[in-house]
Amino acid sequence: MAEDALKTHRLRELREFLMSRRARVTPVEAGLPDGGARRRTPGLRREEVAVLAGVGASWYQWLEQGRDISVSPQVLDAVARVLRLSNAERRHLYVLAGLNPPAPEPASRDDCEGLRRLIDTWMPYPAHIMDIYYNCVMYNDAAGVVLGMRPENTQNCLIDFFTDQLYRGRSHSWERNARTVVAQFRATCSACPDDEGFQQVLAQAKAASEEFAALWDERDIQDAGLIRKELEHPVVGLLCVESTAMKVPARPDLTVVLHTPLPEANTAAKLEWLASPEGRRGTMYPVAG
Structure with missing residues (x-):
């Protein structure tokens, strides 16, 4: 009834x-x-x-x-x-009419500029935006300096997580978080079982990483949530941050990932220094822009 x-x-x-x-x-x-x-x-x-x-x-x-x-x-x-x-x-x-709605159209120039302002305002803390397939749409300078995001990556956050040696070399929490990342991607895929875009990313990730393929076969599934990340930056040392994935109401196909400094290791002060003119000069790797 x-x-x-x-x-x-x-x-x-x-x-x-x-x-x-x-x-x-x-x-x-x-x-x-x-x-x-x-x-x-x-x-x-x-x-x-x-x-x-x-x-x-x-x-x-x-x-x-x-x-x-x-x-x-x-x-x-x-x-x-x-x-x-x-x-x-x-x-x-x-x-x-009782049908699944189509994907939103690509962001307009105003949408993109607004999203760029959003993540730039999050400075000096890392932030990036990805689409439903985990493709990186944009990232702020701190994401380049801290997470190693840069143009020569594949620009797919899932594949880069498993294949980017710079990021893996910095991450103390990589093995623990890898299982979570794969489980969350499975949850995203399960919501759109007939979407060929997810199947393409899945095939690319399996081909690029045996570790991903092994974790995928375990069939764990988990909703998006907070992820603790511990990174060893070559200039300032240990950084402890917490990433939060949030949907954009006006663009349900996009997810904003914000990294918040945790109290440990004086992380907030280190991130502020890295974003300062002195910190930029002392950064070992170029700032992505």
Whole structure:
């Protein structure tokens, strides 16, 4: 009964949403003649949406009435195009129609600049941003100095964790954290079992690291959470930080990973010194930028 009530609510929301979006698109915006005062319907008529989307008029009427009919992503995309839906609205349409929403579109310039400001504000502590496949989108200077992030890496955080000898050479906690990293990646993969992107990363990671392949075969699974990292920096010595992975509400495909200094080893002061002009001059490895 509860499921029936939720479905009824979803279909009712679908009806109201489509009607509201159709009413705001003018014939001129849709490439149709302006009917002027003869038009009684605000925005487009149902029949016009159906023709422009390449679907049957009866089918679109049933969709907008909230009937329980079969829909495909291709048809929803056509309707979204005619109704000039934003990416967020298109994803919402999928959810209301009972389908898994598509991945968000690539970040706009404003989104990227905002995210860059976010991780730069986290200085002098390391921070980076990765997509759902663990590809590194951007990182701040401290991530380059402390974690060894740099352009010549693969730019996939999972693969680099296992293959970057600079990072592994610094990490006292690598073996302990490796199991956690693989278990968390499995949890991410399990949420999207049919996503070919995850399968490609998985194949690359197995080919690049026998250690990863062995841990993957253990089938441990773990939700994302805090990870303690102990690193031996060549200039300032031991650093103890705690990484926190957080989703970006406006971009659910992105994860911000912030590293917070722990009380041990005077870590905060060391990170501040590394980010200072004197520390930058004394850094053994170039600052990634």
